[in-house]
Amino acid sequence: MKTRDLGELAVRNLREAVLRNSLTTLGVAVGVASLVAMLSLGVGLQTLASQRLTRSGLFDAVFVTSQRKFRRPGPPPPRDPTPTKESRILDDDVRQQLSKLSNVTEVYPQIRFITDVRCAGKSESTSVLGLPDSSRSSGAFEGMTGAYFSSPTAEEAILQIEFAKVLSDQPPSLVGKDLTLRYAERAALSKDADDEALLDSMMGGGKPGGISIVPHEKTLRIVGITESDPSAGIGGFGGARVYLPLKTAEQLHVAQPDDVQAFLSGNPAKPSYMALTVRVRSPKDVPQVEAAIKQLGFATFSLLDATKSLRLVFTVFDLFLGLFGSLALTVASLGIINTLVMAILERRREIGILKALGATDRDVRSLFFAEAGAMGLFGGVFGVALGWLIGSALTWGTTIYLHRQNLPGVKISYVPWWLALSAIGFAIIVSLIAGLYPASRAARLNPVEALRYE
Amino acid sequence: MPALMLIQAERVSREYRLGETVIRAVDAVSLSIEQGEFLALLGSSGSGKSTLLSMMAGLDRPTCGAIRVRERNLAELEADELARYRRETVGMVFQSFNLLPRMTLEENVELPLRLAEVDRNDRQSRVGEALERVGLAARRRHRPSELSGGEQQRGALARALVNRPAILFADEPTGNLDSVNGEQILLLLREIQGSLGMTIIMVTHERPLAEKFANRIALLSDGRLVSDGAQR
Numbered sequence: 001m002k003t004r005d006l007g008e009l010a011v012r013n014l015r016e017a018v019l020r021n022s023l024t025t026l027g028v029a030v031g032v033a034s035l036v037a038m039l040s041l042g043v044g045l046q047t048l049a050s051q052r053l054t055r056s057g058l059f060d061a062v063f064v065t066s067q068r069k070f071r072r073p074g075p076p077p078p079r080d081p082t083p084t085k086e087s088r089i090l091d092d093d094v095r096q097q098l099s100k101l102s103n104v105t106e107v108y109p110q111i112r113f114i115t116d117v118r119c120a121g122k123s124e125s126t127s128v129l130g131l132p133d134s135s136r137s138s139g140a141f142e143g144m145t146g147a148y149f150s151s152p153t154a155e156e157a158i159l160q161i162e163f164a165k166v167l168s169d170q171p172p173s174l175v176g177k178d179l180t181l182r183y184a185e186r187a188a189l190s191k192d193a194d195d196e197a198l199l200d201s202m203m204g205g206g207k208p209g210g211i212s213i214v215p216h217e218k219t220l221r222i223v224g225i226t227e228s229d230p231s232a233g234i235g236g237f238g239g240a241r242v243y244l245p246l247k248t249a250e251q252l253h254v255a256q257p258d259d260v261q262a263f264l265s266g267n268p269a270k271p272s273y274m275a276l277t278v279r280v281r282s283p284k285d286v287p288q289v290e291a292a293i294k295q296l297g298f299a300t301f302s303l304l305d306a307t308k309s310l311r312l313v314f315t316v317f318d319l320f321l322g323l324f325g326s327l328a329l330t331v332a333s334l335g336i337i338n339t340l341v342m343a344i345l346e347r348r349r350e351i352g353i354l355k356a357l358g359a360t361d362r363d364v365r366s367l368f369f370a371e372a373g374a375m376g377l378f379g380g381v382f383g384v385a386l387g388w389l390i391g392s393a394l395t396w397g398t399t400i401y402l403h404r405q406n407l408p409g410v411k412i413s414y415v416p417w418w419l420a421l422s423a424i425g426f427a428i429i430v431s432l433i434a435g436l437y438p439a440s441r442a443a444r445l446n447p448v449e450a451l452r453y454e
Numbered sequence: 455m456p457a458l459m460l461i462q463a464e465r466v467s468r469e470y471r472l473g474e475t476v477i478r479a480v481d482a483v484s485l486s487i488e489q490g491e492f493l494a495l496l497g498s499s500g501s502g503k504s505t506l507l508s509m510m511a512g513l514d515r516p517t518c519g520a521i522r523v524r525e526r527n528l529a530e531l532e533a534d535e536l537a538r539y540r541r542e543t544v545g546m547v548f549q550s551f552n553l554l555p556r557m558t559l560e561e562n563v564e565l566p567l568r569l570a571e572v573d574r575n576d577r578q579s580r581v582g583e584a585l586e587r588v589g590l591a592a593r594r595r596h597r598p599s600e601l602s603g604g605e606q607q608r609g610a611l612a613r614a615l616v617n618r619p620a621i622l623f624a625d626e627p628t629g630n631l632d633s634v635n636g637e638q639i640l641l642l643l644r645e646i647q648g649s650l651g652m653t654i655i656m657v658t659h660e661r662p663l664a665e666k667f668a669n670r671i672a673l674l675s676d677g678r679l680v681s682d683g684a685q686r
Contacts, residue, residue, distance in 0.1 A: 005568040016556045353552045356513060357566045357613070358541020360534050447513045451552070 001363045010370035017343070024339040025379045031332035032383025032427045035325030036415060037390040039423075042318040044391065044414035049310065062278040062290050063301045064098065066090050088297050090273040098278055101292050103285035108132040109273035111249040113256070115183040117242060119167050119222070120174065126163055128181065129240035130249025134279060142408050146175040146224030149245045156245065157220040161227045163241035174222050179242070185216040186255040213255045220244065329427065332379070333434040336372055340438035343371070344445075351442055352450025365443035372435025373428055380427030384420045391415060460621065460653050461487040461510055466519035467677075468505050479505040481677035482519065489620075492647050492654045494668035496661060502677035503657045504625055510655065511546055511623040512539045523621075541570050545614030549626035551606040553598040553613070559585070560594040563613045570617055584612040588642060604635030611642060615650075622646070624656040628663060636660075640667040 001009075014021045053059045066089055088094060090109070099107040111130035116123055133152045135141070141148055141158075149156050157179050164171035226243075256274065280289045290300045344351070351364055391413030399409030468480040480502040487493055495503040508514040509521055512528055521528045523543065531539065540546075553562045563584055567577045585591045588608040598606050607627060614622055624643065628636030644667050647654050658664050664671050673681040 001569055002571050005571075009568070012556070349552070350554055353554065354565075354569070355537070356511075356540065356546050356548075356552075358537055358544075358569045358617075360537040362534070363537075363569065448508050451513075451548070 001359070001366065006363075006366055006370050007374075009367055010374050013343075013347075013367075013371055014374055017346075020339060020342070021375065024335045025375045025382070027332040027335040028329070028375055028379025028427055028431060029383035029386055031325075031329030031430075032380050032423050033386035033390060034328040035322065035426070036384050036387025036419065036423045037394075037413070038321035038325035039318060039419055040387060040391040040413045040415045041394065042314065042321045043416060043419060044395070044412045046314040046318070047414050048410055048412060049314070053310070059283045059303055060280050060286065061302065062280065062286060062293060064090065064276045064278055064293055065274070065299045065301075067297055067299045090276050090298070094296075094298075095273070095276060097296065098276065098293065101278075101289055103281045103289055104278055105281055106132060106134055106279040108246055108277055108279075109250075110275045110277065111246060111254070111256070112240060113183060113254045115181050115254075117179060117181060119179040120177060122167050124163070124166055126241040128183075128242045128244060128249070130246035131158075131243050132246045132277075132279075140228045141224070141226055144224045144226040145172050146222075149223060152245050153247045153251075154223075154245055155218075155220050155248060156223045158224040158226055158243040159222060160241045160243075161225055164225045171225050175224060177222050178219050179222050181218045181220065181242075181252075183216055183218070183252060184213045184255040186253050187212050187214065216252070218252060220248075329430055333430045336375055336431050336434035337438060339375075340368060340372060340435055341441070344368075344438055344442045347442075348445065348450045351445050352447045352452075355445070355447035356451060361443040364445075365439045368439035368442050369432060369435050372431045372439070376428035376431025377424065379431070380424035383427060384415070384423050387423070388415045388420075458489040459486055460489040460491075460523065461485075461655075462520075462522040463506070463510065464520045464522070466506065466509060466516045466521055468502070468509060468514065469517040478677050480509070480516070483674070483677070483679045484519075485672060485679060485682065487653065487655065489653055490647070490651050492644065492667065492669045493656070494664035494671045495655065495657045495674060496659065496664050496671050497674035498659055500676075501674040503659075503674045505677075506674065507623055507625055507655060507657045511544050511621075512536045541566065542617065543620050545617065545619035545622045547607070547610050547614050547622065547624040547627045549629035551598070551603075551610045551630070553606055553609055555598050558595050558597055559590060559601065559609045559612075562598070562609060563594075563616050566613060566617045572617075580616055581612075584616040585609075587615065587646070588612045602635075603631050604638060607631060607635070607639050608642065611639070611646075615646065618650075619652070621653045621655065624654065626657055626659070628658065628660065636663065643667065 095107050095109070098104060108130075112127060114125065114127050116125050117128075131149075133149075136148050144158070146158075149158070159167070159171075159174065159179075161171060164174055168174050256272075278289060278293065280286055286302050290302055293300050354364060354367075395409075395411050395413045398412050402409050463483055463485040465482045465484055466480055467478060467482050470477045470479060483502075483506060485506075495507060497503045505514065509516050509528070510523075512531075515529050519529070523539070526539075528536065528539065553559070554565070557565070560581055563581045564577055567580060572580070581594070582591065585594055588611050590605060590608055590612060593601060593605060593609075598609070601609060607630075611627075622643070627639055627643070631639065640663060643654055643656070646652055656664075656668065661671075671681075671683060672679060
């Protein structure tokens with residue numbers, strides 16, 4: 001019999017015993033729904049964790065430092081057998097070079113300084129940090145009062161809530177007000193400077209040139225107040241209380257600890273950085289980028305191993321969720337076996353008629369298989385929809401709970417297309433396996449005995 | 455011109471085992487049937503006529519002996535070959551009509567065409583032709599429960615004819631019908647035999663009907679062939 005005819009007959013047979021077949025299909029659907037709901041929870045939580053960690057900048061970043069020899073206290077470090085590359089300073093040339101590596105999305109320096117801040121009639125000393133534009137999507141500013149910087153070069157600032165509380169009893173009222181930074185600006189001295197002679201005498205036989213450090217003020221507009229600490233984590237070291245756009249911070253030319261090192265190494269005109277953060281397209285690109293940076297002669301650090309452990313934990317978690325979900329589907333498959341065995345008893349005569357009309361054993365087997373498969377298909381599709389609904393309800397409930405706790409809502413359940421298709425496929429396979437015994441039993445029926453059956 | 459030999463039963467026996475007891479339903483029956491014959495297998499209940507018919511129709515296999523149809527021994531055919539024989543060479547009509555109750559008459563008649571994988575475009579015309587022949591073209595959308603006994607048997611006949619078989623087996627086709635409808639069905643069978651040149655083998659226990667419509671009567675008793683003679 002042709003597949004289309006087989007399908008038509010199977011659907012027709014299912015329609016005839018509509019109540020029983022619907023209940024069996026519902027059993028499959030509930031099984032699939034529990035499987036989908038469990039796994040969607042696992043996938044959702046994994047996605048949520050991955051997104052949060054990726055957005056935190058911890059797992060898609062390589063932290064680069066200069067490979068300078070620095071003798072720490074304590075015993076000498078073991079001798080490194082690999083030949084040491086020439087020590088290089090992290091300056092703008094290196095920054096450009098790193099940004100051209102494949103899969104690198106962004107390279108930015110750590111610009112942080114302690115300064116006096118004047119605002120709302122108060123003057124406080126605190127730590128200021130320049131934030132790259134990618135921080136906008138880091139999740140650290142979700143639920144903030146006010147808004148993120150209007151542009152990467154805006155003369156704007158965001159305050160950390162604890163610092164805002166120091167400045168005002170009503171922190172939200174600070175949004176829109178001006179804030180003045182008083183900081184030490186660094187400038188390079190040229191050989192043509194008036195005090196060249198003085199410099200020369202001070203340098204003795206040293207290299208010419210130098211740096212000057214002058215006090216400077218900059219007024220910025222406060223655009224937002226954040227409760228989280230976006231400067232926390234590796235490369236951030238935490239604790240900053242005022243945030244500026246990175247480019248704005250760079251343009252301030254604030255004196256940095258490395259300036260003295262750069263001055264001594266003879267190139268004070270070029271700004272140098274203590275560390276650069278290299279953001280990559282995805283965490284899986286980290287090893288390749290890290291290797292390429294090491295090749296250039298810099299020291300690197302990343303949290304790649306931590307992501308591997310995280311994936312392992314979630315894989316085991318998903319496995320257990322899948323196993324519990326599959327139990328319900330196994331119970332449903334017993335329902336399919338029961339329904340089809342009952343159908344054979346009821347349709348014994350029909351099987352006899354089909355055989356008398358020339359149906360082969362294979363035709364009869366295929367017909368029962370098709371009916372089992374159809375129940376699996378319908379149950380699978382319905383089950384995926386039901387599972388999605390259960391997952392959405394969980395997300396909805398969780399979001400309400402989180403909102404009551406003054407926390408932003410999260411999507412804890414997620415049904416990706418591969419999960420939906422796999423669940424339907426799994427339901428069909430389980431149903432076909434459940435149909436094996438009834439189908440072969442129907443195919444083996446003796447037509448004469450089947451026709452005699454009343 | 456000598457008629458072609460279509461079916462040859464050679465010392466065919468069929469035994470059933472019920473515990474320790476062996477029941478011989480058909481006992482060493484030999485029978486030859488020519489193409490175009492209308493043979494009535496006559497006998498009382500339990501005489502073995504339906505069992506013999508089932509074996510000739512390829513629904514059952516003999517315990518011993520051979521049934522040759524166009525020189526092929528049905529006893530030696532594989533299950534799939536036997537199914538093909540039933541599908542392509544044989545049409546069957548039963549006492550209890552055996553139309554599938556959840557299908558319309560048209561769908562019932564179409565069923566053998568589905569099994570034979572006949573092209574979908576040809577099916578409607580062949581179903582229409584078969585229903586036309588039995589006078590049920592107007593009832594094609596009705597379910598068996600909406601038809602009278604006579605109409606159901608005519609529907610079953612249309613289903614048996616739709617694949618244009620060479621042999622039509624009818625097992626007590628009038629058993630569930632009143633005398634008027636029974637005669638109408640047998641008239642139809644005889645007309646089909648005449649117009650299509652079909653070979654018809656009918657099981658019945660009603661001698662008057664067999665004598666009125668069949669060309670030849672084979673009488674069975676206790677599984678044995680008691681007499682075999684031409685009517686006219």
